[in-house]
Amino acid sequence: MSVHQTGLRVRYAETDQMGVVYYANYLVWMEVARVEFCKSVGFSYEQMEREDGILLAVAEVHCRYLYPARFDQEVTIHTSLADAHPRMVRFAYEMRLGEDGRKLAIGETKHVFCGRDLRPTRLPEKYHRNFGIG
Amino acid sequence: MSVHQTGLRVRYAETDQMGVVYYANYLVWMEVARVEFCKSVGFSYEQMEREDGILLAVAEVHCRYLYPARFDQEVTIHTSLADAHPRMVRFAYEMRLGEDGRKLAIGETKHVFCGRDLRPTRLPEKYHRNFGIG
Amino acid sequence: MSVHQTGLRVRYAETDQMGVVYYANYLVWMEVARVEFCKSVGFSYEQMEREDGILLAVAEVHCRYLYPARFDQEVTIHTSLADAHPRMVRFAYEMRLGEDGRKLAIGETKHVFCGRDLRPTRLPEKYHRNFGIG
């Protein structure tokens, strides 16, 4: 599967008093990377949610923190599709410092396709090829 | 008008690398205090939004930061209604350290009543007395 | 080991456009619960960080989301010590709706004791019994 690369810069708001990025913010970065990944394989998450009423509810997240990121550093996130079915999808993430490629964290998220009522549903067929299903 | 008092404790997540609470988080505290204020005058913001489809969109915020709050400190927020009409409402906030009453910040928010479409609307009459509109 | 129970109420800020709590905020709740757990076993995280220069850097997090939490709901977090050594500690969390006890999420965090320079260190002996070490 394809790997998509997203860049972002650490915001002051994302640091904590330890002087490094607060751990929950890596999950926000995963979301940013995930949205961009989806665009890179040809579909808009925003559109799927608005037009088809399909949401990607997070079912599980895992993250290992290897090296702390700091304010104003550039971070590169490599996102790939780890698994995809009509009912769920898993993404894998690798976060690195832009400057020297040092690995900051690795993570994974698992998502379930849901309707607006947040009940599990199936991904519409028209999106299957975007996720390599089928 | 009544003044409502809300207490909260500073979360690690709310600090930044300056070692104090990041400035945007005071607005989150105002929201927490506002929601509790509404309950104290007899109505549930959550219910109004869910049952009547009335939202309180923020139109304006102002905050003066007087003294920095730090991790794990108790903060007390005094909230009062500064103004209320069927179309808008203004709240005033005073944030103090729980420990010694030192003033941390003062703020104000102005809100417009909106429907789900985010267009301005009028507060239903049944809620008028909660806001002292009369 | 002891289990500590922490209560909090969902903030509007913690929701996202799906109408439920954004997934990264569960990690903030884990932090709130962890800090309270530490107090319940007799020591202050804030003090350890300030006086001894010992930080609890997060090394790993895992969270499974079972049921979505919504604005203004009360959430109860049961926190326990899953493992503790002089170099690291693991906490386990179970988050439930206050109203009916419905399980919202389960999670785990692993932490490494660090000095101010963020290099791994050993937990000072005086704190060992708080964590049931040795």
Place this chain on the structure above:
Amino acid sequence: MSVHQTGLRVRYAETDQMGVVYYANYLVWMEVARVEFCKSVGFSYEQMEREDGILLAVAEVHCRYLYPARFDQEVTIHTSLADAHPRMVRFAYEMRLGEDGRKLAIGETKHVFCGRDLRPTRLPEKYHRNFGIG
């Protein structure tokens, strides 16, 4: 004075259950824009904080919300220096939708130069010309 333009894209994390960007996040955007503005006039906020121990503590913020921003929209922030003295600086912000230039919000922040102890200090002379002081 110069006006600097910063672009960003609305994150899912920044929305709330109203379906629009939560109001406190505009202050995070101001910070992002402010940091970029500083770079554009030739100095690094990160470096000043790390090397000179000079912090820009926020003393006051004001924001007027004109139109709601939504997930995945591009936002453009125009930042300018409203005022600058050796002891304080004020920034003005104008936030617009990237797509059609619609004005989302206008804001202002006032900052006081502080040392690491968070006591007011003077901006070192070497930075004066960056802020047009003198």
